[in-house]
Amino acid sequence: MEITCKKARKHLFAYLNLQLEEQKAKEIEGHMARCPLCRKEAEGLRATWNLLGNYSIDKDFPDLMPGILEKMDTAGQKYNIFQQVADILFRIPAPALCFLILILAIPPGTLLGKNLYFTFSTAQNTYLQETYRAQSEELPLHVFADFPEQSLGTIYMNLVPEPSREE
Amino acid sequence: MINDNKDRYHSDPDNELMKRVGSGDKTAFKELVQRNQRVITGIIYRYTGNHHDAEDLAQDIFLKVYKAAPRYVPRAQFKTWLYKVVAHHCFNYFRSQKRRSFITSYNQSFPEEDNPPLHHAEAQKEQPENVMQQQELRTALTAALSELPDRQRMALILHRFEDLSYKEIANVLGCSLSAVESLLFRAMSSLKKKLHSDQPPLED
Numbered sequence: 001m002e003i004t005c006k007k008a009r010k011h012l013f014a015y016l017n018l019q020l021e022e023q024k025a026k027e028i029e030g031h032m033a034r035c036p037l038c039r040k041e042a043e044g045l046r047a048t049w050n051l052l053g054n055y056s057i058d059k060d061f062p063d064l065m066p067g068i069l070e071k072m073d074t075a076g077q078k079y080n081i082f083q084q085v086a087d088i089l090f091r092i093p094a095p096a097l098c099f100l101i102l103i104l105a106i107p108p109g110t111l112l113g114k115n116l117y118f119t120f121s122t123a124q125n126t127y128l129q130e131t132y133r134a135q136s137e138e139l140p141l142h143v144f145a146d147f148p149e150q151s152l153g154t155i156y157m158n159l160v161p162e163p164s165r166e167e
Numbered sequence: 168m169i170n171d172n173k174d175r176y177h178s179d180p181d182n183e184l185m186k187r188v189g190s191g192d193k194t195a196f197k198e199l200v201q202r203n204q205r206v207i208t209g210i211i212y213r214y215t216g217n218h219h220d221a222e223d224l225a226q227d228i229f230l231k232v233y234k235a236a237p238r239y240v241p242r243a244q245f246k247t248w249l250y251k252v253v254a255h256h257c258f259n260y261f262r263s264q265k266r267r268s269f270i271t272s273y274n275q276s277f278p279e280e281d282n283p284p285l286h287h288a289e290a291q292k293e294q295p296e297n298v299m300q301q302q303e304l305r306t307a308l309t310a311a312l313s314e315l316p317d318r319q320r321m322a323l324i325l326h327r328f329e330d331l332s333y334k335e336i337a338n339v340l341g342c343s344l345s346a347v348e349s350l351l352f353r354a355m356s357s358l359k360k361k362l363h364s365d366q367p368p369l370e371d
Contacts (some may be wrong), residue, residue: 013352019333055308061208067226079309
């Protein structure tokens with residue numbers, strides 16, 4: 001299969017480095033046989049590759065160990081000051097403290113929840129009562145008098161305040 | 168097959184040394200540094216173009232290695248893990264430094280007697296031509312490499328100077344094979360343009 005110069009160039013360097021799969025390498029080879037521009041490009045890449053090989057290190061590096069030991073000492077001092085405190089505080093006591101806070105928070109939390117529930121439920125009941133009162137001014141309640149005990153009509157009658165019922 | 172791989176990694180002498188370093192053996196650490204410092208300083212020097220930075224960064228990297236030793240689990244050759252540490256440390260260093268002008272820092276790091284200016288008349292008289300050519304070439308290569316993006320530069324250095332395969336580079340940089348191919352292709356194309364600017368650009 002013929003490939004374009006653009007596609008061939010994309011894989012040219014990998015081809016020169018023998019990093020391509022056989023199928024792809026054959027495609028590039030075939031293209032290069034027909035395309036002088038890509039052959040020139042390949043030569044340019046090879047020349048650049050060879051030039052890079054001349055990038056030698058002009059000066060030997062000294063032994064790194066003394067510098068590393070010096071940095072280790074400095075880092076060790078920092079570790080003693082900050083990391084030790086962190087180790088002491090955050091490894092065991094901190095999770096234990098969080099657990100304790102959680103346990104201790106359960107009773108007041110439950111109490112708070114109860115209070116909030118009752119507050120809201122009372123508010124809800126008051127609202128319902130007001131609503132039913134307004135509705136009962138128009139609705140004759142005596143129509144529910146013969147309703148069974150657990151029926152909606154009886155419940156409604158029970159929700160309406162006494163004076164309205166007497167009307 | 169899995170056990171064979173495990174044995175291969177465990178029989179890596181550097182992995183053995185790391186195991187000892189993890190137990191607090193400083194002699195083992197010293198030996199590990201001796202075995203690997205030349206390679207690491209070479210990579211960082213070519214990456215930064217600067218002797219002082221290379222030495223400093225190499226020391227930081229080995230310090231990282233020492234601190235990581237207790238948690239180190241050999242899942243590959245030690246060198247693969249070390250290259251990963253080097254690559255990421257270099258990327259993070261330059262990201263924090265926001266350093267992009269290597270030629271300025273390269274010249275500022277060395278006093279004139281170590282790095283005589285190329286146009287200095289006396290230097291030209293004293294130095295043989297091939298030494299000057301070498302210096303000019305090194306300067307040109309440093310400048311050209313410095314203009315490459317971080318990952319392209321690192322991929323090229325690992326491939327050209329450490330003979331890492333595409334698969335190994337992909338492992339070090341944490342990317343796919345096709346990404347490595349793309350990085351190297353772009354790096355080489357940029358270098359070719361900079362170093363052989365007399366050649367006409369290729370048309371599609």
